[in-house]
Amino acid sequence: MLAVHQRLAELYTLSLKRPLAAAERDEQQHCLHVNAVYCWEMARLNNEAMLAAHTEDSAWQQEISAQMLEVRVTGRAGKRQS
Secondary structure (H helix, E strand, O other): OOHHHHHHHHHHHHHHHOOOOHHHHHHHHHHHHHHHHHHHHHHHHHHHHHHHHHOOOHHHHHHHHHHHHHHHHHOOOOOOOO
């Protein structure tokens, strides 16, 4: 879990108890954006992992696994090799 996911949960919990302040709403929107980018990146990598498995490309599978770990830890993948 990224720190942004924890903060998003905190903001959601706060919103159940009281209306969020303007700055908190802005922060919530930022967290939602980062979460969407994270989800789309992981979806792309999952699709690539499936393709790599179907084509039995173990080198590509290893590269994708490394990218997935990087996304889970940092929230973004580094530059892809061509």
